[in-house]
Amino acid sequence: MNAPPFPIRTGCPPGACICGRDALLEDPRADLRILRLTREEEKRLIARLESLASLEDLRRMEQRMFEQLGIVLTVTPSANEVRTTRGIAIQVAEQPGLCRKTRQAIPAAIRRSMETRPEIAYALLNARDLLSGT
Known part of the structure; x- marks a missing residue:
């Protein structure tokens, strides 16, 4: 086992997570980018997601998360009626090395950002023509 040339996330306690970090x-052919997300970096990422300013900012963060960590994030309005931010589907694709708690924390941070700045949710809905007639 060769150690990567960058600091990596410490392992979760046995039985607490099924991230597959050790595997x-x-x-040797695995994409180790996700292991760069240490607990301190995760806190910074969550804080950054909580302070999103616009839909463009959210889209930039989606792109940067994919480029730097390999995290696939999908944020789309539900096909049904959207009354609150709970009606917006925020999904983080499963991938080896991505902790279960991180997969839950990312959507929660984005929802908090949308609750603080509802114009992000409105812009997302408008981009899908859900608010074009209002």
Whole structure:
């Protein structure tokens, strides 16, 4: 097992997570970018997601998360009626090395940002023509 040249996330307690971090480290062809998300970096990422300013900012963060960590984030309005931010589907794709708690924290941070700045949710809905007639 070769250690990557950057600091990596420490392992979760046994039985607490099914992220597959150890298997990822053992695979020589694995994409190790997700392991750069240490607990401190995760806190910074969550704080950054909570302070989104616009839909463009959200889209930039989606792109940067994919480029730097390999995280696939999908934010779309529900096909049904959207009354609150709960009606917006925010999904983080499963991937080896991505902790379960992180997969839950990212959408929660984006929802908090949308509740603080509802114009982000409105712009998302408008981009899908859900508010074009109002």
